[in-house]
Amino acid sequence: MEFPFDVDALFPERITVLDQHLRPPARRPGTTTPARVDLQQQIMTIIDELGKASAKAQNLSAPITSASRMQSNRHVVYILKDSSARPAGKGAIIGFIKVGYKKLFVLDDREAHNEVEPLCILDFYIHESVQRHGHGRELFQYMLQKERVEPHQLAIDRPSQKLLKFLNKHYNLETTVPQVNNFVIFEGFFAHQHRPPAPSLRATRHSRAAAVDPTPAAPARKLPPKRAEGDIKPYSSSDREFLKVAVEPPWPLNRAPRRATPPAHPPPRSSSLGNSPERGPLRPFVPEQELLRSLRLCPPHPTARLLLAADPGGSPAQRRRTSSLPRSEESRY
Ligand SMILES: CC(=O)SCCNC(=O)CCNC(=O)[C@H](O)C(C)(C)COP(=O)(O)OP(=O)(O)OC[C@H]1O[C@@H](n2cnc3c(N)ncnc32)[C@H](O)[C@@H]1OP(=O)(O)O
Known part of the structure; x- marks a missing residue:
């Protein structure tokens, strides 16, 4: 160099x-x-x-x-x-x-x-x-x-x-x-x-x-x-x-909960x-679906309720804003 x-x-x-x-x-x-x-x-x-x-x-x-x-x-x-x-x-x-x-x-x-x-x-x-x-x-x-x-x-x-x-x-x-x-x-x-x-x-x-x-x-x-x-x-x-x-x-x-059987696709x-952590993509610690499910269970704030009433699905722009990283980068974490 x-x-x-x-x-x-x-x-x-x-x-x-x-x-x-x-x-x-x-x-x-x-x-x-x-x-x-x-x-x-x-x-x-x-x-x-x-x-x-x-x-x-x-x-x-x-x-x-x-x-x-x-x-x-x-x-x-x-x-x-x-x-x-x-x-x-x-x-x-x-x-x-x-x-x-x-x-x-x-x-x-x-x-x-x-x-x-x-x-x-x-x-x-x-x-x-x-x-x-x-x-x-x-x-x-x-x-x-x-x-x-x-x-x-x-x-x-x-x-x-x-x-x-x-x-x-x-x-x-x-x-x-x-x-x-x-x-x-x-x-x-x-x-x-x-x-x-x-x-x-x-x-x-x-x-x-x-x-x-x-x-x-x-x-x-x-x-x-x-x-x-x-x-x-x-x-x-x-x-x-x-x-x-x-x-x-x-x-x-x-x-992560201990598994009795190995996952279908182990890293x-x-x-x-041995089983030491390995350098590689860091994975999200809560599966996305699980996170969404728990968010749905939370009682919405009154303002959020109003917004939800106006736009039940949320605008695509809003949804996009939840992820600002390019796909390749996002998958590493
Ligand atoms: C905590 C951390 O820092 S993790 C990050 C470590 N750094 C990296 O991975 C960056 C890329 N790699 C490197 O910079 C270097 O390969 C280092 C620093 C890991 C090793 O430095 P080198 O000067 O290559 O090591 P050195 O020549 O003294 O020893 C060679 C041995 O290292 C290992 N090694 C080095 N390069 C490789 C390779 N491409 N593939 C597999 N093993 C390798 C092997 O055991 C090799 O022995 P071998 O050639 O008989 O198979």
Whole structure:
């Protein structure tokens, strides 16, 4: 990925680490130093372009990585440059990985809820022209060392199939612990965790939720002391949440009823990867017909009653206004 400015001079090291301040790294001695504000503008351009390319590669409707999102979050981005390719002496960018700590509520293999704050893989992209050349591994490995985490301690925000294969190949991560949110965690995540006593068979989901373990080993960060259950929001926000058009209620209101038999057309899923959520179209959480039925059951407001009396079917224009997205986009959510 090339830019109209000197990427090689901007990023002296092969891998550059940037936080929310997007501070330009110190330049090599002897290189001319443009105004700091210009350098930061160049960094912002690189992050914006990488974010757009990553979104395109993942078929997302909007980038989840941008300079402005970096500035408003405590995320860290690792950028890999290719100094060997110096078209017109300017260097090129190969890709990036974005990570950040997030407070999550994750289920362990006994379906008990755990409040944890693991390092999460939020976005990861290697330019199409050099994928499968080992650059992803180089970047990932560097990030693991810098962040001092083991691969099984990570939570991954809606991994793509390519990323799942990557994790399987390079880090032997295969068996996932099923979750109700968009994050994927792997076997071993809870490995050194202090386990609460097994809940009795009669324990309800409600009482199991109270068995939040305050001292998980996976997160590198210390968690606050155990809170009363009422203080805990039982959902975990993904960085990709803003891509949804519908406002989904928090867990457990968004849970689909458990099926005794598999649905007629289960979503495509790799059998070796368990039941973890998969990147793919986010589906509406209430079937349209069900929503319409429940709306019909609501007693109409007096003004609405007047309008309904005047136009019982509602005008086509009104009906159209309920959906402003093109069909293709609409079907992804
Ligand atoms: C939380 C998230 O960020 S999810 C989004 C992840 N990003 C994407 O899906 C964007 C598109 N893909 C990419 O940018 C890259 O393929 C990455 C970042 C997933 C991996 O980077 P790469 O430099 O290609 O990885 P690297 O060369 O180190 O490892 C290659 C391995 O990754 C996996 N992989 C990479 N590309 C593919 C692919 N097209 N199909 C299947 N597996 C793939 C395979 O396991 C591959 O090994 P193989 O070639 O022996 O089959």
